[in-house]
Amino acid sequence: MANRDQPVNGKASTLSLLKSGNLILIDAGRTTFWSTTTFSSSKVHLKLNNNGNLLLQTSQGATLWQSFDSPTDTLLPGQKLTDQAFLLSSRSTTNYSSGFYKLFFDTDNSLKLLYKGPNVSSVYWPTPYNTPSTNGRSTFNISRIALLDSLGSFLSSDGFQFNSTDYLARLHRRLVMDPDGNARLYSFNENRKIWEVTWLAISASCSVHGLCGANSLCAYHPVNGRTCYCMQGFKVKDPNDWTQGCVPEFHEENLTCSSKKNVSVDYVTLPTTEFYGYESRVYNVASLIECQNICTQLCDDCKGFQLSFNSIRTYNCYPKTVLLNGRDSPPDYSGDTYLKLPKEAFLSSKKPLKNSPMECDSNLAQPLDRFYQKPRRNSTLYFLLWFSSAVGVLELTIILAVWFFLFRTNKQPDHEDQRLLLSATGFQRFSYAELKRATKGFSKSQEIGRGAGGVVYKGKLDDDRVAAIKCLSSSEANQGEAEFLAELSTIGMLNHMNLIDMWGYCVEGKHKILVYEFMEHGSLADYVSSNTLDWKKRFDVAVGTAKGLAYLHEECLEWVLHCDVKPQNILLDSNFKPKVADFGLSKLLNRDERGSSGFSRIRGTRGYMAPEWVYNLPITSKVDVYSYGIVVLEMVSGKSAMETHSLDLSSRGIEQRRLVTWVREVVEGAPNTESWVEAVVDTKLEGKYEISQVEALVKVALQCIHDDMNQRPSMSQECLLFACDGTMMVVVMATIVRQTYMSGSGLF
Template identity: 55%
Template sequence: MLCWYKCPCLSVSPYPYHINCVRTLNSLSLSLSVFFFMDPLFLILLSFAIISPTSSSTSDSLREGSSLSIEKPEDVLVSAGGVFTAGFHQVGNNSYCFAIWFNEPSSSSPDSHQNLTIVWMANRDQPVNGKRSKLTLQRTGNLILTDAAQSHVWTTTTNSLSPAGLSLHDSGNLVLHNLNTKVVLWQSFDSPTDTLLPLQPFTRTATLISTRSHSNFSSGFYKLFFDNDNLLRLLFDGPEISSVYWPNPAYVSWDNARSTYNSSRTALLDSLGSFVSSDNMTFLAADYGAKWQRRLTIDFDGNVRLYSRKMPGESWVVSWQAFSDPCVIHGICGANSVCSYDPSSGRKCSCLPGYQMQNHTDWSLGCQPEFQFSYGEGESLFQQLSQIEFYGYDYNEYQSYSYGDCEKRCLELDNCKGFQYTFASGVYNCNPKTQLLSGHRWNTQGYFYLRLPKAHFFSSIDMQPPTNLGLSCMGVVVDLKREYIKNRVSKPVKFLLWFACGVGVVEVICIILVWGLLSSTFSKSNEDIHGYLLTATGFKMFSYAELKTATRGFSEEVGRGAGGVVYKGVLADQRVAAIKVLNEANQGEAEFLAEASTIGKVNHMNLIEMWGYCSEGKHRILVYEYMEHGSLAQKLASNVLDSEKRFEIAVGTAKGLAYLHEECLEWVLHCDVKPQNILLDSNYQPKVADFGLSKLLNRDELKNSSFSRIRGTRGYIAPEWVYNLPITSKVDVYSYGVVVLEMVTGRNPTMDVESSNGEQRRLTMWLRDKLNETDIGSRMGEIIDPSFAGKYDVEKMEILLRVALHCVEEDRDSRPTMSQVVERLLVHGKESQ
């Protein structure tokens, strides 16, 4: 910046003063060198100022270009009401995740930091280092989380052409939005982790995934989601097997009071404690009522629980849970084990006889046999276990089998681990099991018979949990190594290294700045420039190679007209652009650059914004902003615009044309106003496109204007073109009137309209024959667009029709100006509200 201000002539017009600027820059370079070496302290401070990123302190929002540093505990976002905090949370040894938590820790633990209630995490399966990691909102509108190695651990993959901001709301929602339009680019409510907060929509694309344990926040084995049959389900997705365990898989949906006949797949928890799902799954909290903090969480044990507390900081209380007996949850104790539950002592896991724990710290891994599964004839016995049931993996179900038949059938199968023998509905049922999973104690009339080698057969069984062993993984702290090896360097040597690096950094930066200024100032040939240059008009000149890369070889065509073909592309700065390749024109480069320069100066909210151009060899290309909703023609064909949107589009289009005719520095005629040249942004706001290249005139050339050929599109052109009359701004007024008639009637003016006597007439003539000034209101229903199905604002549609008929008068002097059209629409629009 110092180099720039020392040479003010560059900021005005660099070419006439290049000699003086060279002298100034040479003097500046020498002065800077002397100053830097005479003041090393300033040098070091400047180097730190250059390389240090901007950072944000405590607030509820983060602006683009700012970051939250993991090394600054005060770098957090706190919601306006102080309910939630977002920041880096320690999850292991020098391991952190960016998370959202309730600001007030639960009072049930003296360690408030360890007892924070986490409701969302960005990178729980890939924690970052405790040093030099940060969350940054880039100027492109993308939110990224970088590790110490500068790798992107997590990103929202968003972009915004306008300034963006990140805000933490009192609802617990972290929202990235466009500051100008308030459009939400990304929000944490759309990608929950293990918790659903009040008024947070739960949709078909969302999934709640449990944590691995109470202290391990990585993704666990349990999921709550909407299945393809539109039912809200709980799934155990273990390392080897997966199974649905809620609603009860043994019953069909209607036996579980669920309905599959709703494809919306949505659910919502309100602040009072009522949960409603589209599949008829509903429940009320035991403490139903207002003034409670609530959260619905799928816990690491696979149970879904609704927690609440009356005041911030109090202990959480379970006010609803999916299972009163946690042992029916699949995978809770792992394979080859049995779960038992006592309300007073809690859940316990036990290995089956002949089996031992696979990992003494984690019951989810289950138990492994102490023997080999190679049974010879007569080598197996069956151990009787009472009131125990295993889920699924039946080889088959055999009814009315005697015990002897059932035992014989299991011995005949090499992979039979035992069999369930129960009495139900007056018959005995035999179920040989190939896997022993989700075992639990159950009040059933029957037994389970475990197949064991004779050497491991027990005369009496007392299944108890192994002593001195962890019964779950809830107390295990997983250390994720994120340590640095400290180098042993003395302080003087370290100071000299920093000093040398600072000198080098500043010199390199100055060289780059000076070289860049000289290159952009004194270069005379476009072919010698790689990338794009900032031209005197304020927008950019692109190379053909750059635009070819942006469009992937001009592969995605989004529009085509008489002037050229439009392609969708992504520029180097990640902006999405509409790139129009003009048909090979007769005009030279100087004429094209003059016209492009004029278009670049035009700036209005209802005119398409031009970002740059390319004039390289025979290539003439214009680069515009990209409109998400395409053209008005496309939306009229798909019947998605209601009467209110059409009225607003008519007003916005009129404003844009009025600016071209009467307000901008040059007198600009569009000459081809039609629905294809009216584009719609994300909010359906219209922007007139393809203006200016047809004809650009100074205002004093109005009387002498002439065109060598008819311009425009059949059905929209004014009579002046046909009768070779002088062309004025009234040709655009006529075309605009035809466009409005098309919006009101839904009829394409390029096609003839059949009248009552069978004669084919133009749209304007057909309407004039059908209507007059006195009966427009009474006959609106006969001409209005049928797609409205009778749902439209009668007054606004009548206003549009009257204005349009005024615009398409044969006599150009009888037509209003576009500013008069705007005034009339705005006045009557307010009166009709």
């Protein structure tokens, strides 16, 4: 902390890095309050490391200054405590000026805690009346260095060391010289988001010196914690600051010795209390009366005395010149204190109230006597400035009013048309800003899919719904807004359990975005070559996909062609139920256009495209049937349509075939159904499948991928086949076989 006892005022203050290499802090009065007093002929930069160290470095990497060399009240892991770098507490938890407590290396090379008050000072940790060796410290190492690491271990050159209660956990930590005089290690609890004490220097809080001031006692209560109270005959000096202690309620001159008469004093017994330090000398006495007489004869140089039994069966008498660092019933002390008071004070004073909560203000604010003279104002220039500002505001108001009038006049019909279009779609219209916020700025980390139609992101909407957000590519989004909304209104009429639900859209400038429900298990493409899907799930996916496509082809008021059926566009919900996706803006036709549809360009994905696309034949719903057949073969075999697969031809050896050719040749070359089913089905199923269902799926798939689109069944026929079993399935199969026979295929 720069200049903590005379800090900057917080208004118009600047921290500047000069070209000369000096870092300076300037107050509002243009006074330099602090600087690094550094110089560099090369460029410099200021950098804050992750360990909390602020460094001023040259372009060559040389460190000119670092904050780790000047700690205030906190030591971070990796920061050294040395004879020049010590910790000095703040005045309170909110007043950061210099406090009374210091963690430092003393001249005997050992680490200590010091109370340095306005008038007196004393070391209180480690136990001050013990020798360094008794306290486990070595004074023969002159390196004077201590270090805390991120695991919670602290080691000092004088032999003192400790480990935190959560030692070995790699956490954020800080060793703080707290305003109450105790040094504590804090560790950050990530779960509770709080700093927790994992070590402290002093467990008996009243052992800290200077907490309660002169003529008072420190006591610890289980409920109220550490408290201070005045002794009999004294009253608190400042209830808001107990460090100022207590003052007499009697006239102190009554304790002054007089040669003309005896001093009328008496003593109040304070059992098991201790005042550390400030005795004139230690006397060896035989009785209480002897010690009392010594204190009486010392007159105003003795405020009271302590008496404790010693090892030679006599008493140690400690006459106190000042009553400081008082403790009530300390666990490591068995003596008593005797307070000297004028006899009249016994009648007028009240007994002290122990363990009452302290009424104190922890801020202890200290106003700074600092004044800044404002620059003299040029009245003429000031008037001209205000006049020009007023004229400018008036002009801007007129311009905005004219623009608003013209905008309302010319644009109102467009807004009305847009309102009608929005009501027709039935979707929520999202703003681009909301979707950008939901996807964390369309972050790469949120991307869950990418294709020719655009990029799909996972996002969390403002209402906490998780959505799949698709940004259409430029080729998909180049249509006009009215045309785009018209197509959305048609999509809004689609409603089927095997079609993905669209929640809304965004149209802003060049941005056209669709918002769908989010599918937990992604697309079928993620599971075609894995063992996640058992046979029942695969069969259900085939059935559900066929139902969704049949709905698009034959049950909608508008005729919808998907034009890009592939595993990536078949999504799976939490129960692995399929939903066809990306059908939205593929192709919408009226029913009377089904025989004469035209496309400006080839659509679909290589490996799943029907021959009609290549030979420029009319595009009908049979292109989706073809693509569906390829997807079914991939699900049954677990093989990709984009790759070649090995086929064992006894006469010609091993040859490579595309998936469709490979399946056809395996089926035609097998002696019976069981053998080709076993050869075609995915080995990851480990034989756990229904042979009849595999046979039905493969034969329907082969029928779907017929080169002649007229020989392919419709999606409704496939749905009927999958929905039936037993005798009904035989009837439907017979119908398809009859159609195949009449076409002259000869496949079956």
